Amino acid sequence: MPDPALRTGFVSLVSAGPGDPELLTLKAVRRLAEAQVVLYDDLASGAVLDHAAPEAQLIPVGKRAGRPSARQEHVNQLLVQHAEAGLRVVRLKSGDAGIFGRLEEELIALTAAGIPFEIVPGVSSASAAAAAAGIPLTRRLTARRLQFVTGADVTGRLPADINWAAIADPGVTTVIFMGQRSFPELVRGLREHGLSGDTPALFAESVGHPHQRLIRTTIDELARMMEKAEVSQPGLILYGPLAFDATPQIG
Structure with missing residues:
Protein backbone atom coordinates (compact mmCIF):
# COMPACT_ATOMS: atom_id res chain seq x y z
CA MET A 1 0.00 0.00 0.00
CA PRO A 2 1.44 3.44 -0.90
CA ASP A 3 2.54 5.71 1.91
CA PRO A 4 -0.03 8.55 2.09
CA ALA A 5 2.69 10.91 3.31
CA LEU A 6 4.48 10.56 -0.04
CA ARG A 7 1.67 11.07 -2.49
CA THR A 8 -1.64 12.80 -3.09
CA GLY A 9 -4.86 11.32 -4.36
CA PHE A 10 -5.21 9.16 -1.27
CA VAL A 11 -8.10 8.41 1.10
CA SER A 12 -7.64 7.77 4.81
CA LEU A 13 -10.70 6.18 6.41
CA VAL A 14 -10.17 7.50 9.91
CA SER A 15 -11.95 6.33 13.06
CA ALA A 16 -12.66 9.29 15.34
CA GLY A 17 -13.59 7.34 18.46
CA PRO A 18 -16.77 8.11 20.40
CA GLY A 19 -16.48 11.91 20.30
CA ASP A 20 -13.96 12.83 22.98
CA PRO A 21 -10.99 14.33 21.09
CA GLU A 22 -8.63 12.95 23.74
CA LEU A 23 -9.53 9.46 22.55
CA LEU A 24 -8.27 10.09 19.02
CA THR A 25 -5.23 8.06 18.06
CA LEU A 26 -2.00 9.88 17.18
CA LYS A 27 -2.34 8.61 13.61
CA ALA A 28 -5.87 9.99 13.34
CA VAL A 29 -4.67 13.41 14.52
CA ARG A 30 -1.82 13.36 11.99
CA ARG A 31 -4.08 12.40 9.10
CA LEU A 32 -6.53 15.18 9.98
CA ALA A 33 -3.70 17.72 10.04
CA GLU A 34 -2.50 16.54 6.61
CA ALA A 35 -5.91 16.37 4.92
CA GLN A 36 -7.03 18.78 2.24
CA VAL A 37 -10.62 17.50 2.37
CA VAL A 38 -12.45 15.99 5.36
CA LEU A 39 -15.79 14.24 4.90
CA TYR A 40 -17.17 13.78 8.40
CA ASP A 41 -20.07 12.14 10.20
CA ASP A 42 -22.29 14.03 12.66
CA LEU A 43 -20.86 12.07 15.57
CA ALA A 44 -17.28 12.71 14.43
CA SER A 45 -17.49 16.49 14.48
CA GLY A 46 -17.22 19.16 17.16
CA ALA A 47 -13.88 19.35 18.92
CA VAL A 48 -12.53 16.44 16.86
CA LEU A 49 -12.50 18.69 13.79
CA ASP A 50 -10.26 21.19 15.60
CA HIS A 51 -7.39 18.91 14.57
CA ALA A 52 -8.07 19.50 10.86
CA ALA A 53 -5.89 21.99 9.03
CA PRO A 54 -7.42 25.50 8.89
CA GLU A 55 -7.37 25.43 5.09
CA ALA A 56 -8.99 21.98 4.81
CA GLN A 57 -12.41 21.75 3.18
CA LEU A 58 -14.86 20.28 5.71
CA ILE A 59 -17.87 18.46 4.25
CA PRO A 60 -20.64 17.04 6.50
CA VAL A 61 -21.96 13.71 5.25
CA GLY A 62 -23.57 12.35 8.42
CA LYS A 63 -26.36 9.81 8.50
CA ARG A 64 -28.78 9.90 11.45
CA ALA A 65 -31.94 7.87 11.88
CA GLY A 66 -35.09 9.90 11.32
CA ARG A 67 -33.23 12.93 9.95
CA PRO A 68 -32.26 14.13 6.47
CA SER A 69 -29.03 12.33 5.66
CA ALA A 70 -26.44 12.10 2.93
CA ARG A 71 -27.03 9.10 0.67
CA GLN A 72 -24.23 6.55 0.76
CA GLU A 73 -23.89 6.71 -3.02
CA HIS A 74 -23.26 10.45 -2.77
CA VAL A 75 -20.62 9.95 -0.08
CA ASN A 76 -18.88 7.37 -2.26
CA GLN A 77 -18.95 9.77 -5.20
CA LEU A 78 -17.42 12.59 -3.17
CA LEU A 79 -14.60 10.37 -1.94
CA VAL A 80 -13.71 9.28 -5.44
CA GLN A 81 -14.12 12.76 -6.92
CA HIS A 82 -11.77 14.48 -4.48
CA ALA A 83 -9.19 11.70 -4.57
CA GLU A 84 -9.18 11.68 -8.39
CA ALA A 85 -8.48 15.43 -8.20
CA GLY A 86 -5.20 14.51 -6.49
CA LEU A 87 -6.19 15.52 -2.97
CA ARG A 88 -5.47 13.97 0.42
CA VAL A 89 -8.90 13.00 1.72
CA VAL A 90 -9.97 11.94 5.19
CA ARG A 91 -13.25 10.11 5.63
CA LEU A 92 -13.91 10.69 9.34
CA LYS A 93 -16.19 8.14 10.99
CA SER A 94 -17.34 7.89 14.59
CA GLY A 95 -16.28 5.09 16.90
CA ASP A 96 -14.31 2.43 15.07
CA ALA A 97 -15.16 2.58 11.38
CA GLY A 98 -15.09 -1.20 11.04
CA ILE A 99 -17.97 -1.73 13.48
CA PHE A 100 -21.34 -0.95 11.86
CA GLY A 101 -19.81 2.08 10.17
CA ARG A 102 -20.80 1.25 6.57
CA LEU A 103 -17.11 0.97 5.80
CA GLU A 104 -17.53 -1.80 3.26
CA GLU A 105 -19.52 0.29 0.78
CA GLU A 106 -16.82 2.96 0.69
CA LEU A 107 -14.01 0.43 0.32
CA ILE A 108 -15.81 -1.13 -2.63
CA ALA A 109 -16.24 2.27 -4.32
CA LEU A 110 -12.60 3.24 -3.78
CA THR A 111 -11.33 -0.11 -5.01
CA ALA A 112 -13.52 0.04 -8.13
CA ALA A 113 -12.14 3.50 -8.92
CA GLY A 114 -8.54 2.45 -8.31
CA ILE A 115 -8.11 4.89 -5.41
CA PRO A 116 -5.43 3.93 -2.85
CA PHE A 117 -6.62 4.03 0.75
CA GLU A 118 -5.83 3.11 4.32
CA ILE A 119 -7.98 2.30 7.35
CA VAL A 120 -7.10 3.99 10.64
CA PRO A 121 -8.74 2.09 13.53
CA GLY A 122 -10.05 3.83 16.63
CA VAL A 123 -11.69 3.45 20.03
CA SER A 124 -15.09 1.83 19.59
Missing part, protein backbone atom coordinates in the same frame (compact mmCIF):
# COMPACT_ATOMS: atom_id res chain seq x y z
CA SER A 125 -18.11 3.32 21.29
CA ALA A 126 -18.61 -0.03 23.05
CA SER A 127 -15.16 0.15 24.65
CA ALA A 128 -15.71 3.79 25.58
CA ALA A 129 -19.12 3.06 27.13
CA ALA A 130 -17.77 0.25 29.28
CA ALA A 131 -14.83 2.40 30.36
CA ALA A 132 -17.11 5.31 31.26
CA ALA A 133 -19.24 2.97 33.37
CA GLY A 134 -16.18 1.50 35.08
CA ILE A 135 -16.81 -2.05 33.91
CA PRO A 136 -14.97 -4.60 31.74
CA LEU A 137 -16.50 -5.94 28.54
CA THR A 138 -15.30 -9.45 29.41
CA ARG A 139 -14.97 -11.27 32.72
CA ARG A 140 -12.70 -14.24 33.24
CA LEU A 141 -15.29 -16.55 34.79
CA THR A 142 -18.69 -15.27 33.69
CA ALA A 143 -18.31 -13.49 30.32
CA ARG A 144 -15.73 -15.18 28.14
CA ARG A 145 -17.34 -14.04 24.93
CA LEU A 146 -18.22 -10.61 23.59
CA GLN A 147 -20.59 -9.96 20.70
CA PHE A 148 -21.56 -6.83 18.78
CA VAL A 149 -25.05 -6.89 17.25
CA THR A 150 -27.06 -4.39 15.24
CA GLY A 151 -30.58 -3.71 16.46
CA ALA A 152 -31.78 -2.37 13.12
CA ASP A 153 -31.80 -3.62 9.56
CA VAL A 154 -31.84 -1.37 6.50
CA THR A 155 -35.47 -0.46 7.22
CA GLY A 156 -34.72 0.52 10.83
CA ARG A 157 -36.56 -2.49 12.23
CA LEU A 158 -35.30 -5.44 14.25
CA PRO A 159 -33.47 -7.81 11.86
CA ALA A 160 -35.43 -10.93 10.97
CA ASP A 161 -32.44 -13.28 10.96
CA ILE A 162 -31.34 -12.89 14.60
CA ASN A 163 -29.43 -15.78 16.13
CA TRP A 164 -31.55 -15.95 19.27
CA ALA A 165 -29.49 -18.70 20.88
CA ALA A 166 -26.39 -16.50 20.68
CA ILE A 167 -27.88 -13.24 21.94
CA ALA A 168 -29.88 -14.94 24.71
CA ASP A 169 -26.75 -16.65 26.06
CA PRO A 170 -26.45 -15.53 29.73
CA GLY A 171 -22.67 -16.01 29.72
CA VAL A 172 -21.97 -13.42 27.04
CA THR A 173 -21.59 -9.64 27.05
CA THR A 174 -23.79 -8.37 24.23
CA VAL A 175 -23.57 -4.87 22.79
CA ILE A 176 -26.51 -3.62 20.72
CA PHE A 177 -25.80 -0.85 18.23
CA MET A 178 -28.68 1.21 16.80
CA GLY A 179 -31.18 -0.67 18.93
CA GLN A 180 -33.06 1.88 20.99
CA ARG A 181 -36.26 1.71 18.96
CA SER A 182 -36.26 -2.08 18.58
CA PHE A 183 -35.09 -3.01 22.08
CA PRO A 184 -38.56 -3.70 23.57
CA GLU A 185 -39.25 -6.19 20.77
CA LEU A 186 -35.76 -7.64 21.19
CA VAL A 187 -36.30 -8.20 24.91
CA ARG A 188 -39.55 -10.04 24.26
CA GLY A 189 -37.58 -12.41 22.05
CA LEU A 190 -34.80 -12.76 24.61
CA ARG A 191 -37.32 -13.68 27.31
CA GLU A 192 -38.95 -16.24 24.99
CA HIS A 193 -35.52 -17.81 24.46
CA GLY A 194 -34.76 -18.13 28.15
CA LEU A 195 -32.86 -15.00 29.17
CA SER A 196 -33.94 -13.64 32.55
CA GLY A 197 -35.59 -10.23 32.64
CA ASP A 198 -33.31 -9.41 35.59
CA THR A 199 -30.21 -9.64 33.37
CA PRO A 200 -28.10 -6.52 34.03
CA ALA A 201 -28.18 -3.87 31.32
CA LEU A 202 -26.38 -0.61 30.67
CA PHE A 203 -27.73 2.15 28.47
CA ALA A 204 -25.00 4.53 27.34
CA GLU A 205 -26.12 7.68 25.52
CA SER A 206 -23.85 10.21 23.75
CA VAL A 207 -20.70 8.45 24.95
CA GLY A 208 -17.65 10.68 24.86
CA HIS A 209 -19.68 13.89 24.63
CA PRO A 210 -20.31 16.48 27.38
CA HIS A 211 -23.95 15.38 27.75
CA GLN A 212 -23.06 11.68 28.16
CA ARG A 213 -25.62 9.66 30.14
CA LEU A 214 -25.25 6.20 31.68
CA ILE A 215 -28.16 4.19 33.08
CA ARG A 216 -27.59 0.91 34.93
CA THR A 217 -30.71 -1.26 35.04
CA THR A 218 -32.08 -4.62 33.82
CA ILE A 219 -33.21 -5.62 30.36
CA ASP A 220 -36.88 -5.60 31.46
CA GLU A 221 -36.67 -2.13 32.99
CA LEU A 222 -34.72 -0.78 30.04
CA ALA A 223 -37.27 -2.18 27.60
CA ARG A 224 -40.04 -0.39 29.50
CA MET A 225 -38.04 2.82 29.40
CA MET A 226 -37.41 2.49 25.66
CA GLU A 227 -41.12 1.99 24.92
CA LYS A 228 -41.78 5.52 26.17
CA ALA A 229 -38.57 7.27 25.16
CA GLU A 230 -38.06 9.43 22.10
CA VAL A 231 -34.75 8.67 20.42
CA SER A 232 -32.85 11.92 19.91
CA GLN A 233 -29.27 11.01 20.81
CA PRO A 234 -27.06 8.07 19.77
CA GLY A 235 -27.02 5.30 22.32
CA LEU A 236 -25.64 1.84 22.99
CA ILE A 237 -27.16 -0.99 24.99
CA LEU A 238 -25.00 -3.53 26.81
CA TYR A 239 -26.39 -6.52 28.67
CA GLY A 240 -25.10 -9.71 30.23
CA PRO A 241 -22.96 -10.47 33.29
CA LEU A 242 -21.85 -6.86 33.69
CA ALA A 243 -19.80 -5.86 36.76
CA PHE A 244 -21.88 -3.10 38.34
CA ASP A 245 -19.90 -3.11 41.57
CA ALA A 246 -17.13 -1.03 39.99
CA THR A 247 -16.91 2.72 40.47
CA PRO A 248 -15.53 4.68 37.50
CA GLN A 249 -12.56 6.88 38.27
CA ILE A 250 -12.87 10.51 37.26
CA GLY A 251 -9.83 12.28 35.88
Whole structure:
Protein backbone atom coordinates (compact mmCIF):
# COMPACT_ATOMS: atom_id res chain seq x y z
CA MET A 1 0.00 0.00 0.00
CA PRO A 2 1.44 3.44 -0.90
CA ASP A 3 2.54 5.71 1.91
CA PRO A 4 -0.03 8.55 2.09
CA ALA A 5 2.69 10.91 3.31
CA LEU A 6 4.48 10.56 -0.04
CA ARG A 7 1.67 11.07 -2.49
CA THR A 8 -1.64 12.80 -3.09
CA GLY A 9 -4.86 11.32 -4.36
CA PHE A 10 -5.21 9.16 -1.27
CA VAL A 11 -8.10 8.41 1.10
CA SER A 12 -7.64 7.77 4.81
CA LEU A 13 -10.70 6.18 6.41
CA VAL A 14 -10.17 7.50 9.91
CA SER A 15 -11.95 6.33 13.06
CA ALA A 16 -12.66 9.29 15.34
CA GLY A 17 -13.59 7.34 18.46
CA PRO A 18 -16.77 8.11 20.40
CA GLY A 19 -16.48 11.91 20.30
CA ASP A 20 -13.96 12.83 22.98
CA PRO A 21 -10.99 14.33 21.09
CA GLU A 22 -8.63 12.95 23.74
CA LEU A 23 -9.53 9.46 22.55
CA LEU A 24 -8.27 10.09 19.02
CA THR A 25 -5.23 8.06 18.06
CA LEU A 26 -2.00 9.88 17.18
CA LYS A 27 -2.34 8.61 13.61
CA ALA A 28 -5.87 9.99 13.34
CA VAL A 29 -4.67 13.41 14.52
CA ARG A 30 -1.82 13.36 11.99
CA ARG A 31 -4.08 12.40 9.10
CA LEU A 32 -6.53 15.18 9.98
CA ALA A 33 -3.70 17.72 10.04
CA GLU A 34 -2.50 16.54 6.61
CA ALA A 35 -5.91 16.37 4.92
CA GLN A 36 -7.03 18.78 2.24
CA VAL A 37 -10.62 17.50 2.37
CA VAL A 38 -12.45 15.99 5.36
CA LEU A 39 -15.79 14.24 4.90
CA TYR A 40 -17.17 13.78 8.40
CA ASP A 41 -20.07 12.14 10.20
CA ASP A 42 -22.29 14.03 12.66
CA LEU A 43 -20.86 12.07 15.57
CA ALA A 44 -17.28 12.71 14.43
CA SER A 45 -17.49 16.49 14.48
CA GLY A 46 -17.22 19.16 17.16
CA ALA A 47 -13.88 19.35 18.92
CA VAL A 48 -12.53 16.44 16.86
CA LEU A 49 -12.50 18.69 13.79
CA ASP A 50 -10.26 21.19 15.60
CA HIS A 51 -7.39 18.91 14.57
CA ALA A 52 -8.07 19.50 10.86
CA ALA A 53 -5.89 21.99 9.03
CA PRO A 54 -7.42 25.50 8.89
CA GLU A 55 -7.37 25.43 5.09
CA ALA A 56 -8.99 21.98 4.81
CA GLN A 57 -12.41 21.75 3.18
CA LEU A 58 -14.86 20.28 5.71
CA ILE A 59 -17.87 18.46 4.25
CA PRO A 60 -20.64 17.04 6.50
CA VAL A 61 -21.96 13.71 5.25
CA GLY A 62 -23.57 12.35 8.42
CA LYS A 63 -26.36 9.81 8.50
CA ARG A 64 -28.78 9.90 11.45
CA ALA A 65 -31.94 7.87 11.88
CA GLY A 66 -35.09 9.90 11.32
CA ARG A 67 -33.23 12.93 9.95
CA PRO A 68 -32.26 14.13 6.47
CA SER A 69 -29.03 12.33 5.66
CA ALA A 70 -26.44 12.10 2.93
CA ARG A 71 -27.03 9.10 0.67
CA GLN A 72 -24.23 6.55 0.76
CA GLU A 73 -23.89 6.71 -3.02
CA HIS A 74 -23.26 10.45 -2.77
CA VAL A 75 -20.62 9.95 -0.08
CA ASN A 76 -18.88 7.37 -2.26
CA GLN A 77 -18.95 9.77 -5.20
CA LEU A 78 -17.42 12.59 -3.17
CA LEU A 79 -14.60 10.37 -1.94
CA VAL A 80 -13.71 9.28 -5.44
CA GLN A 81 -14.12 12.76 -6.92
CA HIS A 82 -11.77 14.48 -4.48
CA ALA A 83 -9.19 11.70 -4.57
CA GLU A 84 -9.18 11.68 -8.39
CA ALA A 85 -8.48 15.43 -8.20
CA GLY A 86 -5.20 14.51 -6.49
CA LEU A 87 -6.19 15.52 -2.97
CA ARG A 88 -5.47 13.97 0.42
CA VAL A 89 -8.90 13.00 1.72
CA VAL A 90 -9.97 11.94 5.19
CA ARG A 91 -13.25 10.11 5.63
CA LEU A 92 -13.91 10.69 9.34
CA LYS A 93 -16.19 8.14 10.99
CA SER A 94 -17.34 7.89 14.59
CA GLY A 95 -16.28 5.09 16.90
CA ASP A 96 -14.31 2.43 15.07
CA ALA A 97 -15.16 2.58 11.38
CA GLY A 98 -15.09 -1.20 11.04
CA ILE A 99 -17.97 -1.73 13.48
CA PHE A 100 -21.34 -0.95 11.86
CA GLY A 101 -19.81 2.08 10.17
CA ARG A 102 -20.80 1.25 6.57
CA LEU A 103 -17.11 0.97 5.80
CA GLU A 104 -17.53 -1.80 3.26
CA GLU A 105 -19.52 0.29 0.78
CA GLU A 106 -16.82 2.96 0.69
CA LEU A 107 -14.01 0.43 0.32
CA ILE A 108 -15.81 -1.13 -2.63
CA ALA A 109 -16.24 2.27 -4.32
CA LEU A 110 -12.60 3.24 -3.78
CA THR A 111 -11.33 -0.11 -5.01
CA ALA A 112 -13.52 0.04 -8.13
CA ALA A 113 -12.14 3.50 -8.92
CA GLY A 114 -8.54 2.45 -8.31
CA ILE A 115 -8.11 4.89 -5.41
CA PRO A 116 -5.43 3.93 -2.85
CA PHE A 117 -6.62 4.03 0.75
CA GLU A 118 -5.83 3.11 4.32
CA ILE A 119 -7.98 2.30 7.35
CA VAL A 120 -7.10 3.99 10.64
CA PRO A 121 -8.74 2.09 13.53
CA GLY A 122 -10.05 3.83 16.63
CA VAL A 123 -11.69 3.45 20.03
CA SER A 124 -15.09 1.83 19.59
CA SER A 125 -18.11 3.32 21.29
CA ALA A 126 -18.61 -0.03 23.05
CA SER A 127 -15.16 0.15 24.65
CA ALA A 128 -15.71 3.79 25.58
CA ALA A 129 -19.12 3.06 27.13
CA ALA A 130 -17.77 0.25 29.28
CA ALA A 131 -14.83 2.40 30.36
CA ALA A 132 -17.11 5.31 31.26
CA ALA A 133 -19.24 2.97 33.37
CA GLY A 134 -16.18 1.50 35.08
CA ILE A 135 -16.81 -2.05 33.91
CA PRO A 136 -14.97 -4.60 31.74
CA LEU A 137 -16.50 -5.94 28.54
CA THR A 138 -15.30 -9.45 29.41
CA ARG A 139 -14.97 -11.27 32.72
CA ARG A 140 -12.70 -14.24 33.24
CA LEU A 141 -15.29 -16.55 34.79
CA THR A 142 -18.69 -15.27 33.69
CA ALA A 143 -18.31 -13.49 30.32
CA ARG A 144 -15.73 -15.18 28.14
CA ARG A 145 -17.34 -14.04 24.93
CA LEU A 146 -18.22 -10.61 23.59
CA GLN A 147 -20.59 -9.96 20.70
CA PHE A 148 -21.56 -6.83 18.78
CA VAL A 149 -25.05 -6.89 17.25
CA THR A 150 -27.06 -4.39 15.24
CA GLY A 151 -30.58 -3.71 16.46
CA ALA A 152 -31.78 -2.37 13.12
CA ASP A 153 -31.80 -3.62 9.56
CA VAL A 154 -31.84 -1.37 6.50
CA THR A 155 -35.47 -0.46 7.22
CA GLY A 156 -34.72 0.52 10.83
CA ARG A 157 -36.56 -2.49 12.23
CA LEU A 158 -35.30 -5.44 14.25
CA PRO A 159 -33.47 -7.81 11.86
CA ALA A 160 -35.43 -10.93 10.97
CA ASP A 161 -32.44 -13.28 10.96
CA ILE A 162 -31.34 -12.89 14.60
CA ASN A 163 -29.43 -15.78 16.13
CA TRP A 164 -31.55 -15.95 19.27
CA ALA A 165 -29.49 -18.70 20.88
CA ALA A 166 -26.39 -16.50 20.68
CA ILE A 167 -27.88 -13.24 21.94
CA ALA A 168 -29.88 -14.94 24.71
CA ASP A 169 -26.75 -16.65 26.06
CA PRO A 170 -26.45 -15.53 29.73
CA GLY A 171 -22.67 -16.01 29.72
CA VAL A 172 -21.97 -13.42 27.04
CA THR A 173 -21.59 -9.64 27.05
CA THR A 174 -23.79 -8.37 24.23
CA VAL A 175 -23.57 -4.87 22.79
CA ILE A 176 -26.51 -3.62 20.72
CA PHE A 177 -25.80 -0.85 18.23
CA MET A 178 -28.68 1.21 16.80
CA GLY A 179 -31.18 -0.67 18.93
CA GLN A 180 -33.06 1.88 20.99
CA ARG A 181 -36.26 1.71 18.96
CA SER A 182 -36.26 -2.08 18.58
CA PHE A 183 -35.09 -3.01 22.08
CA PRO A 184 -38.56 -3.70 23.57
CA GLU A 185 -39.25 -6.19 20.77
CA LEU A 186 -35.76 -7.64 21.19
CA VAL A 187 -36.30 -8.20 24.91
CA ARG A 188 -39.55 -10.04 24.26
CA GLY A 189 -37.58 -12.41 22.05
CA LEU A 190 -34.80 -12.76 24.61
CA ARG A 191 -37.32 -13.68 27.31
CA GLU A 192 -38.95 -16.24 24.99
CA HIS A 193 -35.52 -17.81 24.46
CA GLY A 194 -34.76 -18.13 28.15
CA LEU A 195 -32.86 -15.00 29.17
CA SER A 196 -33.94 -13.64 32.55
CA GLY A 197 -35.59 -10.23 32.64
CA ASP A 198 -33.31 -9.41 35.59
CA THR A 199 -30.21 -9.64 33.37
CA PRO A 200 -28.10 -6.52 34.03
CA ALA A 201 -28.18 -3.87 31.32
CA LEU A 202 -26.38 -0.61 30.67
CA PHE A 203 -27.73 2.15 28.47
CA ALA A 204 -25.00 4.53 27.34
CA GLU A 205 -26.12 7.68 25.52
CA SER A 206 -23.85 10.21 23.75
CA VAL A 207 -20.70 8.45 24.95
CA GLY A 208 -17.65 10.68 24.86
CA HIS A 209 -19.68 13.89 24.63
CA PRO A 210 -20.31 16.48 27.38
CA HIS A 211 -23.95 15.38 27.75
CA GLN A 212 -23.06 11.68 28.16
CA ARG A 213 -25.62 9.66 30.14
CA LEU A 214 -25.25 6.20 31.68
CA ILE A 215 -28.16 4.19 33.08
CA ARG A 216 -27.59 0.91 34.93
CA THR A 217 -30.71 -1.26 35.04
CA THR A 218 -32.08 -4.62 33.82
CA ILE A 219 -33.21 -5.62 30.36
CA ASP A 220 -36.88 -5.60 31.46
CA GLU A 221 -36.67 -2.13 32.99
CA LEU A 222 -34.72 -0.78 30.04
CA ALA A 223 -37.27 -2.18 27.60
CA ARG A 224 -40.04 -0.39 29.50
CA MET A 225 -38.04 2.82 29.40
CA MET A 226 -37.41 2.49 25.66
CA GLU A 227 -41.12 1.99 24.92
CA LYS A 228 -41.78 5.52 26.17
CA ALA A 229 -38.57 7.27 25.16
CA GLU A 230 -38.06 9.43 22.10
CA VAL A 231 -34.75 8.67 20.42
CA SER A 232 -32.85 11.92 19.91
CA GLN A 233 -29.27 11.01 20.81
CA PRO A 234 -27.06 8.07 19.77
CA GLY A 235 -27.02 5.30 22.32
CA LEU A 236 -25.64 1.84 22.99
CA ILE A 237 -27.16 -0.99 24.99
CA LEU A 238 -25.00 -3.53 26.81
CA TYR A 239 -26.39 -6.52 28.67
CA GLY A 240 -25.10 -9.71 30.23
CA PRO A 241 -22.96 -10.47 33.29
CA LEU A 242 -21.85 -6.86 33.69
CA ALA A 243 -19.80 -5.86 36.76
CA PHE A 244 -21.88 -3.10 38.34
CA ASP A 245 -19.90 -3.11 41.57
CA ALA A 246 -17.13 -1.03 39.99
CA THR A 247 -16.91 2.72 40.47
CA PRO A 248 -15.53 4.68 37.50
CA GLN A 249 -12.56 6.88 38.27
CA ILE A 250 -12.87 10.51 37.26
CA GLY A 251 -9.83 12.28 35.88
